[in-house]
Every structure is written in structure tokens, then in C-alpha cells.
Amino acid sequence: MSKEKLSGAELVVRSLEYMNISTIFGLPGGAILPAYDPLYDSPIRHILARHEQGSGHMAEGYAQATGELGVVIATSGPGATNLITPLTNALMDSTPLLAITGQVASEAIGNDAFQEAYTVGLTMAATKHNYLITTAEEIPQVLLEAKHIATTGRPGPVLVDIPKDILNQKVEWIEPKLTEMPGYKPTLEPNPKMISQAAELIKQSKKPILYVGGGIIHSKANQELFELATKFKIPVVTTLMGRGAFPDGNELCFEMPGMHGNYTATTSIQKSDLLIAIGVRFDDRVTANPKFFAQNAKVIHADIDPAEIGKIREPEVPIVGDAKSVITGLIEKLADTDLNTSDWLDELNQMKKEYPLSYDQEEKGPLKVPFVLEELQKLADDDAIVVSGVGQHQMWISQHWNFTSPNTWLNSGGLGTMGYSLPAAIGAKAAYPDRQILALDGDGCFQMTCQELITASTENIPIKIVVFNNGNHGMVRQWQKIFYKNRFSASELTHHTPDYVALAESMGATGLRMIEKSDVKKVFEKMLEIDDKPVLVECIVDPEDMVFPMVPAGGSNDVVILNEDDLKKL
Amino acid sequence: MSERILSVLVEDKPGVLARVASTISRRGFNINSLAVGPTNIEGRSKMTIVTELESVEQVKKQLNKLINVIKIVELDPDNTIESEVLLLKVSINKDTQTSVIEKASLSGAKSVDVGQDYAVFEMTGSSKDLDKLENLLKPFGIIEMIRGGRIAIQTKL
Numbered sequence A: 001m002s003k004e005k006l007s008g009a010e011l012v013v014r015s016l017e018y019m020n021i022s023t024i025f026g027l028p029g030g031a032i033l034p035a036y037d038p039l040y041d042s043p044i045r046h047i048l049a050r051h052e053q054g055s056g057h058m059a060e061g062y063a064q065a066t067g068e069l070g071v072v073i074a075t076s077g078p079g080a081t082n083l084i085t086p087l088t089n090a091l092m093d094s095t096p097l098l099a100i101t102g103q104v105a106s107e108a109i110g111n112d113a114f115q116e117a118y119t120v121g122l123t124m125a126a127t128k129h130n131y132l133i134t135t136a137e138e139i140p141q142v143l144l145e146a147k148h149i150a151t152t153g154r155p156g157p158v159l160v161d162i163p164k165d166i167l168n169q170k171v172e173w174i175e176p177k178l179t180e181m182p183g184y185k186p187t188l189e190p191n192p193k194m195i196s197q198a199a200e201l202i203k204q205s206k207k208p209i210l211y212v213g214g215g216i217i218h219s220k221a222n223q224e225l226f227e228l229a230t231k232f233k234i235p236v237v238t239t240l241m242g243r244g245a246f247p248d249g250n251e252l253c254f255e256m257p258g259m260h261g262n263y264t265a266t267t268s269i270q271k272s273d274l275l276i277a278i279g280v281r282f283d284d285r286v287t288a289n290p291k292f293f294a295q296n297a298k299v300i301h302a303d304i305d306p307a308e309i310g311k312i313r314e315p316e317v318p319i320v321g322d323a324k325s326v327i328t329g330l331i332e333k334l335a336d337t338d339l340n341t342s343d344w345l346d347e348l349n350q351m352k353k354e355y356p357l358s359y360d361q362e363e364k365g366p367l368k369v370p371f372v373l374e375e376l377q378k379l380a381d382d383d384a385i386v387v388s389g390v391g392q393h394q395m396w397i398s399q400h401w402n403f404t405s406p407n408t409w410l411n412s413g414g415l416g417t418m419g420y421s422l423p424a425a426i427g428a429k430a431a432y433p434d435r436q437i438l439a440l441d442g443d444g445c446f447q448m449t450c451q452e453l454i455t456a457s458t459e460n461i462p463i464k465i466v467v468f469n470n471g472n473h474g475m476v477r478q479w480q481k482i483f484y485k486n487r488f489s490a491s492e493l494t495h496h497t498p499d500y501v502a503l504a505e506s507m508g509a510t511g512l513r514m515i516e517k518s519d520v521k522k523v524f525e526k527m528l529e530i531d532d533k534p535v536l537v538e539c540i541v542d543p544e545d546m547v548f549p550m551v552p553a554g555g556s557n558d559v560v561i562l563n564e565d566d567l568k569k570l
Numbered sequence B: 001m002s003e004r005i006l007s008v009l010v011e012d013k014p015g016v017l018a019r020v021a022s023t024i025s026r027r028g029f030n031i032n033s034l035a036v037g038p039t040n041i042e043g044r045s046k047m048t049i050v051t052e053l054e055s056v057e058q059v060k061k062q063l064n065k066l067i068n069v070i071k072i073v074e075l076d077p078d079n080t081i082e083s084e085v086l087l088l089k090v091s092i093n094k095d096t097q098t099s100v101i102e103k104a105s106l107s108g109a110k111s112v113d114v115g116q117d118y119a120v121f122e123m124t125g126s127s128k129d130l131d132k133l134e135n136l137l138k139p140f141g142i143i144e145m146i147r148g149g150r151i152a153i154q155t156k157l
């Protein structure tokens, strides 16, 4: 008896089901249409975005909230090119993503056919790997491989481009099996010799600091990190991507270092004699000018991606491996070492007392973002997920929100993609319908992808959006104040257009507004009460407020600008 | 700065050269030569990349991240045989013909086509020897020259 034949399109859908994918995000079009037909009958939930960039960020939000693969599907040409931003974003932040794109028919490829784009070429530098399918038989195998590549080692986006004729080709389903890939064997287990050397350095150190980032979250190593830090009393700083990897509020947590990090976190690294860097990449937003970064410190650098080690800073002890195994190894090796870091911790705590993060909310004055955030956190659930845009508000959230567990802070760290927040929040809510998902966005960012509010309403995804309306590309304005003599070239939006409340209502959401200090609590209470549709709160905030501390790009972390007066130091 | 030679074993799949080239250009690596061709192993090609970069470790690591790159070996210059092929077309006339052909053959080049006013030479050798040939024939007027890129193999097992 001959086996049943399926179309390439049916193979795509069956493969997704086979890989236990429950939710995908996308937008149809000519070349991918064959795949949308079997999707119509599939138990897989398809969420129809209003723009492919939105669908890509939704898949990212889904992946970043869950730690699992996010899937996005788009058509050829403009559908695929619209995915380039989220793909690059996912590459920079190591988010596991599978993008499936339609392509023009095999024989039309190369002829500038209607809606043809060289997707594999265009996304080569925007993906961890990509494929052009040439026969329908290989679809299940390639999709399984793509998932494997996206989710293992250093996670990242993988794109699979499928010509339309192949989606229509009828072949038998061949059960896919992961076979060895000769060129892809991520190193998970660290070299024990390196672990011993690292432990030796730690034992000799008087001022160690754990500098940790997104790698901890990808590796689900937060518990191990907690044990390492608390058992040996090592202070911790968490990068923008690593917020939540170690709980804020813990006496060892000094939170975020870097360009807009707090003074103590940034300075702790400068004063440290040993950086224990795990799952971080010495990003310039952390190091400022690397020449001046942690000049007194030896460095242990552990990462799953060997290319990160020595890229910016040559470590004394390089460790290639998964963060969880690395940390477990270190805990074992250190055994019952008594590190005695109490002088060091005293020094840091003294600093923290002297240079706290601060803001000034006047009773009758305009609202300040940090104040509003603190009020919101008092009312929000402990396991709420916060999804940010890019700009001043993002830095304030990272500074002032207390993150106590991993995957509760989603943001675009590496690429700094405006427009990420709202769609990523939709993705997170699709993954966790019962949790509070808070899209805390800037007005500039919101305007980049606000049409996805329609997606949230129509797909019944009741996220909460706070638009911090300072009437400006605030971060740009801040730089223009500091570096361009107050010449506000093209950074002004307006406080009044659009009417955010009306816009929200027109898109099927509830719109609320807060202007004064006395509004904040009651408006947020109302926002949190509404659970049957998306709610948008317009929060009108001070356009003149600036984010401090600040270390200017390319500067030295030894010179932290603490406030406006301090700008004279520049 | 001394040269470093990378011998890169890759899967023989469409787009592999583009991926390697894209990585090299995206990361801003300068290279002197890149040659690619089949190997004795089915489905595997070899690329030989010559660079003067101090950051050759970064080149290796970034290329290693490519899924289709299987293995990268940096060749030890003391135990490496290098070779490159060259085709060179030079002007000749009645007066110069003999001396051009003599000079070229003394350098190790083979004349593969001689016309009334041109001669084509082929040569394989180290890139330095090829440079020498080029300089030697330059005064006669080189019409066209093509070099195949440097390939290299380790001498010991």
C-alpha cells in the first residue's frame, strides 16, 4: 500500500505540529498562501499581525517570555524584508526564533519575479543560519534542524525559505530525525581545568564581582547563580539583558552597570580585582571605552559562544560552556572556601548609600517616569512581565523596576529596536494568558508599531500598555541637550497628536489617561481591573527629564555623570 | 606583520562561499587571498584563507559559528607547502619574443600559447615566485593576468 501523499504546505503544518508548536504569528500573501490553507484546519493558533515586523517581535516576545522557540511565518518579497528587523533583533539578543517565508516558484527565482526578494541572501547576516528548500521531502527534516539550531548553543533566529511550487509538491511524510551536524556541535560542558583555574582566581580575590547577563536566563541558571553568589558572598551586577537573573533587593544585588547603570554597579567593576563574567559579551553599553574598563581586574569569562571570549577583552581564564554547567562546576570546586568579602561588600554598600538612584517628583509638578513606575509596581502582580520600548523610559524601567525572577523583563537590548514593546507584549501574553503583561512604552516607540493594538483587540489578547508621553524622542532630545547645544533637530513629536485615548478606543482597546500625581494610583487600579480587553494608559510625563547616571559613549566608566550639574565634567 | 594561513573545511552546499565571504566582510576582516575547491572527501570543499590579521583567532571563531563550516586549521608556516596558479598574457614582437620566452621559462613558467604579438604563460608556484614572474614580464607589457588564489597543505601527518 502506498503511503498517503501530502503537499509541501501540509508538511510545513504537520512539522510544526510534530514539534509541538502551539502558537505562531504571521501575515499571509501569495507565495506562502498554500501553507495558510492547511493551517486553517490545524490546532495551531495563528495570530494575525498587522505588519510582519510586528509578527516577528510577537514571536520574539513569546520566545523571551517562555525560553522556547518562537515561530513567525510570512510571504515572499516585502513579507520577508519586513522581517529583517526582528530577525536582527533576535540575533543580537540570542532569541530562539524560526521564520518560515514563502518564496516565488523555483523556476522564477533569479528573474525578478513579482514579490521576489533574495531572502536567504538578505537574511544571511540577520540569522544564525538559513535555508532555501529545494524539494518538498526535505521540509520536515530542515524544520526540525532549524528548531535545533535556533534553540541550542547560543540561541538565535533561523529562517527557512520555501518556494511556492514546493509548497504545492506532493510527497510522502518522512519522519524527521536529528542526525549529527558536522559543523554544529556547541560546547556545553566546560573544560574542568578552566573551572579549576577560575576557582583558584576566585579564592585569591579580595574584590570579586559576578558580572552576569542574558546567558544566565537562556541557560536557566538563575538558581545556580543564586547559590554561587550567596554561598560565597560575591556581589552581582546584572546587565540590561540579564535583569532578573539575580533578584533585585537581595543584599548582594547591585543591579545594572554601564551607560545608564547605577553608580555603584558601574564603579564596582572599576574597583574590582576579579570579574567573573558569565553569559555576557562586554557590550559597549556596559564597558564604555574598553581600554578603561575594569583596569584593575583579572577576568574569568564564561560563555557558550567561543567567539565572545576575547572579542573585546582578553580574559585570564576563558571558559566555553553552558552557564549552568559552568556555575555548578565553580560551586563544586570552591567547595567550602571562605571568601571573606565583607570589607568589599561594606565598601559597595557605603557607595550605594552615598550615590543612590534618585528622582524628584513634585506634588504639583509634571509626572516623572520613575515615580510612575514605582507606583505601578506596588499594584502589579509579582509575576507580571514587563516589556519595554527603547529610549529613556527603557533605562528608567531597568533602573527602577525590581526584577526578581528571570524572563519577566523583555526588551530590545542589543539592537535597540523602537517598536518592539507592544508586539512583543502580545507574544508574551499569547504564551501566558493568565499573567499580567505590561507594555511600558515611549510615545515615539509606540507610534512605530501601534497598529498591533488592533491585533491585541481582535485576537483577544488583553495586554496593558502604558505610553510614556513626553512628546519627544526623549533619549534623542537628551543627547541633543548634552552634546548638541539644545538644538532639537527632529526629535520633537507632540503631546497632543495622536489622541492616545481615542486611538486606543478606535482600535478596540480601553483608553485611559493620567496627568497628575493624584491620577496615578486610581488610573492604574482601573487599568489592572480591566481584563477582557487591552487597555492603554497615556501617561503624560515631563519632557525635560533626563536619565542619570550617565557615562557618555566612548568615555571611561571612572567618570560617571550623576546629574545635570555634573555635565560640566564633560 | 606575518601572514597566517587558514585551511577551512566546509560542507559543499549552495551559498557556503557567500556565507564565509559575508562573515569576513561583516566583521571587517581583511584578507589577502581566498581560494576554494573540492577535496578528496565527497561533499566537502576546502577554502584556503590568507590573512595578516593579528585577530586571526576572531576570524576562526566567527567562521566556526557558520553551520556549514566543519573545521578550521591554522597551518604552521614551517611545515606548509603553498601553491598558486597563474595565467599571464604578455605583449611580444619579433625583437622581444625570444627573450620573453626564455625569461619566463627560466622562472618556471610554461608557455601555453604564442601568437604573433602575444604569448600566454602558465605557472604554478609559491605566490612569491609568481610575483617575480610578473615583475620580470612587466616591462614587456602585461595584457592580462589572472591568479587562482593561494592553496596550502601541511607537510607532516
Ligand SMILES: Cc1ncc(C[n+]2csc(CCOP(=O)(O)OP(=O)(O)O)c2C)c(N)n1
Pocket (backbone or CB within 6 Å): A389, A390, A391, A392, A393, A394, A416, A417, A418, A441, A442, A443, A444, A445, A446, A468, A470, A472, A473, A474, A475, A476
Ligand atoms: C528603529 C529605531 N529608530 C531610531 C532609533 C534611535 N532612537 C533611540 S531612542 C529614540 C527615541 C525614543 O523615543 P520614545 O519612544 O518616545 O522614548 P523616550 O526616550 O522618550 O522615553 C530614538 C529615535 C532607534 N533606537 N530605533
Ligand SMILES: [Mg+2]
Pocket (backbone or CB within 6 Å): A442, A443, A444, A468, A469, A470, A471, A472, A473, A474
Ligand atoms: Mg518619548
